[in-house]
Amino acid sequence: xxxxxxxxxxxxxxxxxxxxxxxxxxxxxxxxxxxxxxxxxxxxxxxxxxxxxxxxxxxxxxxxxxxxxxxxxxxxxxxxxxxxxxxxxxxxxxxxxxxxxxxxxxxxxxxxxx
Amino acid sequence: xxxxxxxxxxxxxxxxxxxxxxxxxxxxxxxxxxxxxxxxxxxxxxxxxxxxxxxxxxxxxxxxxxxxxxxxxxxxxxxxxxxxxxxxxxxxxxxxxxxxxxxxxxxxxxx
Numbered sequence: 001x002x003x004x005x006x007x008x009x010x011x012x013x014x015x016x017x018x019x020x021x022x023x024x025x026x027x028x029x030x031x032x033x034x035x036x037x038x039x040x041x042x043x044x045x046x047x048x049x050x051x052x053x054x055x056x057x058x059x060x061x062x063x064x065x066x067x068x069x070x071x072x073x074x075x076x077x078x079x080x081x082x083x084x085x086x087x088x089x090x091x092x093x094x095x096x097x098x099x100x101x102x103x104x105x106x107x108x109x110x111x112x113x114x
Numbered sequence: 115x116x117x118x119x120x121x122x123x124x125x126x127x128x129x130x131x132x133x134x135x136x137x138x139x140x141x142x143x144x145x146x147x148x149x150x151x152x153x154x155x156x157x158x159x160x161x162x163x164x165x166x167x168x169x170x171x172x173x174x175x176x177x178x179x180x181x182x183x184x185x186x187x188x189x190x191x192x193x194x195x196x197x198x199x200x201x202x203x204x205x206x207x208x209x210x211x212x213x214x215x216x217x218x219x220x221x222x223x224x225x
Contacts, residue, residue, distance in 0.1 A: 045216070106154060106156040110117065
């Protein structure tokens with residue numbers, strides 16, 4: 001099955017700086033890579049996703065890049081703000097018949113220092 | 115449109131007790147799944163369903179049963195609770211098997 005590794009487990013950055021979280025996956029058949037943000041005591045919420053036919057996707061201050069050859073994808077947050085503090089999870093799956101759900105990384109606790 | 119709902123929000127069980135965690139969605143999503151979240155472990159898939167009458171096991175299915183008699187509901191049953199099942203449980207649904215929407219979660223403690 002799929003295995004997703006996520007680094008770092010904790011990331012502390014100054015407000016206004018950029019943050020980068022990296023994930024690797026093992027199954028070359030995976031073609032859908034979402035990122036979820038989870039605030040304390042809340043449910044995970046999808047913030048951005050990318051499919052394997054695209055190398056990069058941006059949404060305002062958030063971007064995700066995908067390198068299929070190296071089997072890794074990254075989340076980039078620019079101009080960080082206090083409300084970006086949360087736990088971020090990457091995930092991977094094969095989106096199509098026979099898929100067995102999302103495989104998540106273990107999460108990154110992002111701390112924005114004022 | 116309530117999205118994905120879960121009940122109860124909190125539950126305390128004694129070892130050996132049984133219970134059912136409820137999950138419902140009103141978005142007419144075919145795909146539903148259950149995850150458990152433990153500190154430092156991320157979310158792990160317990161069971162999933164690709165439509166009414168169809169269920170399958172995920173990464174950590176032992177100790178849990180599911181059924182899917184309707185498109186809207188996907189209950190998770192613990193037949194004989196164990197302390198190792200203390201966790202936060204999230205139900206999710208999606209139109210396809212990718213963009214999943216999570217419910218608010220159930221925090222379960224087994225003593």
